Amino acid sequence: MGLLTFKGGVHPPERKELSEHRALEKTPLPEIVYVFLANHAGIPAKPLVEVGEKVLTGQKIGEAAGFISANLHSPVTGVVKEITKVYHPVLGKPDNAIVIERQGEDSWQLLEPQKPYEKFEPQEIIERIKEAGIVGLGGAMFPTNVKLTPPKEKKIDLLIINGAECEPYLTVDYRLMLEKSKELVRGIRALMKALGVTKAIIGIENNKPKAIDEMKRVSKGTGIEVATLKTKYPQGAEKQLIYAITKRIIPSGGLPMDVGVVVQNVGTAYAVYEALEEGKPLVERAVSITGEAVQEPVNVIARIGTLASELIKLAGGIREEEVDRVVFGGPMMGIAVPRVDIPIVKGTSGITVMPKEVIPPKESYPCIRCGSCFMACPMNLQPFALNLYATNRLYDKAVEIGLMDCIECGSCSYICPANIDLVKNIKLAKKVYRTLKGGKR
Amino acid sequence: MMKLTVVAAPHLRSKDNVRKVMIDVLIALIPASVAAVVLFGMQALLLIVVSMVSAELIELFIMRVLREKKDFKPDFSASVTGLLLALNLSLAVSWWQAVIGAVVAIGIAKHVFGGLGKNFWNPALIGRVFLLMSFPVQMTTWFKPFDLETTATPMAILKEGGGSLPSLKDMFIGTIPGSLGEVSALLLLIGFVYLVLRGRIKLLIPLSYVGSVALISWIFYTVNSSYGSPLYHILGGGLMLGALFMATDMVTSPMSPLGQLIFGTGCGFITMIIRYFGGYPEGVSFSILIMNSFVPLIDMATRPRRFGEVRGNA
Numbered sequence: 001m002g003l004l005t006f007k008g009g010v011h012p013p014e015r016k017e018l019s020e021h022r023a024l025e026k027t028p029l030p031e032i033v034y035v036f037l038a039n040h041a042g043i044p045a046k047p048l049v050e051v052g053e054k055v056l057t058g059q060k061i062g063e064a065a066g067f068i069s070a071n072l073h074s075p076v077t078g079v080v081k082e083i084t085k086v087y088h089p090v091l092g093k094p095d096n097a098i099v100i101e102r103q104g105e106d107s108w109q110l111l112e113p114q115k116p117y118e119k120f121e122p123q124e125i126i127e128r129i130k131e132a133g134i135v136g137l138g139g140a141m142f143p144t145n146v147k148l149t150p151p152k153e154k155k156i157d158l159l160i161i162n163g164a165e166c167e168p169y170l171t172v173d174y175r176l177m178l179e180k181s182k183e184l185v186r187g188i189r190a191l192m193k194a195l196g197v198t199k200a201i202i203g204i205e206n207n208k209p210k211a212i213d214e215m216k217r218v219s220k221g222t223g224i225e226v227a228t229l230k231t232k233y234p235q236g237a238e239k240q241l242i243y244a245i246t247k248r249i250i251p252s253g254g255l256p257m258d259v260g261v262v263v264q265n266v267g268t269a270y271a272v273y274e275a276l277e278e279g280k281p282l283v284e285r286a287v288s289i290t291g292e293a294v295q296e297p298v299n300v301i302a303r304i305g306t307l308a309s310e311l312i313k314l315a316g317g318i319r320e321e322e323v324d325r326v327v328f329g330g331p332m333m334g335i336a337v338p339r340v341d342i343p344i345v346k347g348t349s350g351i352t353v354m355p356k357e358v359i360p361p362k363e364s365y366p367c368i369r370c371g372s373c374f375m376a377c378p379m380n381l382q383p384f385a386l387n388l389y390a391t392n393r394l395y396d397k398a399v400e401i402g403l404m405d406c407i408e409c410g411s412c413s414y415i416c417p418a419n420i421d422l423v424k425n426i427k428l429a430k431k432v433y434r435t436l437k438g439g440k441r
Numbered sequence: 442m443m444k445l446t447v448v449a450a451p452h453l454r455s456k457d458n459v460r461k462v463m464i465d466v467l468i469a470l471i472p473a474s475v476a477a478v479v480l481f482g483m484q485a486l487l488l489i490v491v492s493m494v495s496a497e498l499i500e501l502f503i504m505r506v507l508r509e510k511k512d513f514k515p516d517f518s519a520s521v522t523g524l525l526l527a528l529n530l531s532l533a534v535s536w537w538q539a540v541i542g543a544v545v546a547i548g549i550a551k552h553v554f555g556g557l558g559k560n561f562w563n564p565a566l567i568g569r570v571f572l573l574m575s576f577p578v579q580m581t582t583w584f585k586p587f588d589l590e591t592t593a594t595p596m597a598i599l600k601e602g603g604g605s606l607p608s609l610k611d612m613f614i615g616t617i618p619g620s621l622g623e624v625s626a627l628l629l630l631i632g633f634v635y636l637v638l639r640g641r642i643k644l645l646i647p648l649s650y651v652g653s654v655a656l657i658s659w660i661f662y663t664v665n666s667s668y669g670s671p672l673y674h675i676l677g678g679g680l681m682l683g684a685l686f687m688a689t690d691m692v693t694s695p696m697s698p699l700g701q702l703i704f705g706t707g708c709g710f711i712t713m714i715i716r717y718f719g720g721y722p723e724g725v726s727f728s729i730l731i732m733n734s735f736v737p738l739i740d741m742a743t744r745p746r747r748f749g750e751v752r753g754n755a
Contacts, residue, residue, distance in 0.1 A: 405748070439712070
């Protein structure tokens, strides 16, 4: 049997060698942090603190404001300086953030009690995850507790842990699997208990043999299996990952729970471990500071709300004469930002600083109907046709041929020999269509 | 202050581009083009050069002057058209007739419809058919390789009788009368293998085209051997050139696997109808052009199932 995978996809250069050898190190405590109320998918949190108030590290400063929302906790010990609009790296515009100035070292306010996950009841695990403000750390930032409470009629029989890390450059999940493997197993076991499943599979691409060996070693006899996946982008996309491992196909418009699966990212599982057994709410995460245009790529554990500029300093700073762009996340789905004094959010898995030589200007041509985008699309869509409808504002036509099924992975734009911004146009069309339909899908 | 580029993802792009695609097609046609010059002499070289150069010049003129795209740089798609046109010509064609063919191919078949990527019909074939109708004598006068005596092509012999068919070995290697680039199946196949290795070809089109020709001619041959054996139909005439390099033109062929099968099979079917029952001994050009017309319909009808799509009784 060959390696587990899906149909389509592309092989961008991996570039993991820049940072994969660097062990995770804690950053120095930031002087100032900017904690967005929208640090998760869904409704922004409601602030619980006022300007001038003293806060402890881990103290709840924002409360989930709806079902799909999440709590916020102070990443440092200090004083709330202001609540103001700051450039949000995901929304691409200024948005409300609680600005906290650090005063002295950490003085923690932990979640109580802290005990081995075995001593938690399933419902308590979910409650703790909710309390700790844990969201999907792969990038989507969807509240984890919501994913763990599917409607009654959806029977879940399998937990999949996403350790594919298919984005080029990023190496945080890899480092977590190498360095925190035992804690990860406990986090995964806790998630299994919360879901009431006896089986979990962790999917890892075969370009990370050390992580595969390590996870196999520590997961013996735990009900956790390791699945070796073919290195191909977007192997870590939820639908493609589930298909590769189980051959189950999520119906169009459906969710993993429709095929009895819940998917959680490696980083999320680690955060779950910390919340249960160490009582730590989600105030820090692993981030790769990488790319050819930083002096020395590193993997760090950074506090949420730290400015990217501070993190880049830890990588020796930017090679200013070479830099072309700074990307929050990896190069395939990450977001280019206009400047570096922008804070990280819970979903920021990397800061990729890319030089000009990696992104040479590419000539644009008309579509020659070569079919490359169609061969590359992991959803088996026809990006060229979607693009045509999208740019001619024929949104209903586009929806008929699967506009809303697009997972926005960018494989089409990557492969296109005519350099057409396929995924950009398709994403925009999705947004416009949603707006036209009054926000409903 | 650093200036950072802010553009949409993905921030990595493959190094591939349209010009490289076109250059690969040109490379794949080198063996057949060299063979044309070796077999038919310097007049063949003249026709190839004139056709390619005039195709590029008319494209440059249209893009820079008529469309006012001042920064347009040749992407070599016109060279591909020009070369394919030349390879479809008889040695009897004059250089100025080749120029007319190139002007029709690029100026009318390609740019009237909007230029690269927008045309319905294979431009080189439109150019060829225009010349066939305008200069029927020159376009259907054929020469033997090397000694350049006029003679009939295998297809004409099959259709109208008279003369004896060349050996299959000659037909495979290419030492037979025919248009400049169609004669050597071997060298066309070498170019084809190059395109396959480079991932530049919609593979199911030539497979279904040649396959359907083989099947239909085998059936007819079994019933009545005067129709000619399948190998003669595959190796003779423009079938190999058409199936490998003309029907597979990206712009004018369907994208989905099923669409490619329908397209290729349709080409094979129409080719054989023309060869057996039509007025011409050869039907490759017309069959491809006819099937080109159906591409939008085929594309619409063969939209592949999306990952997770539920169709029918859902």
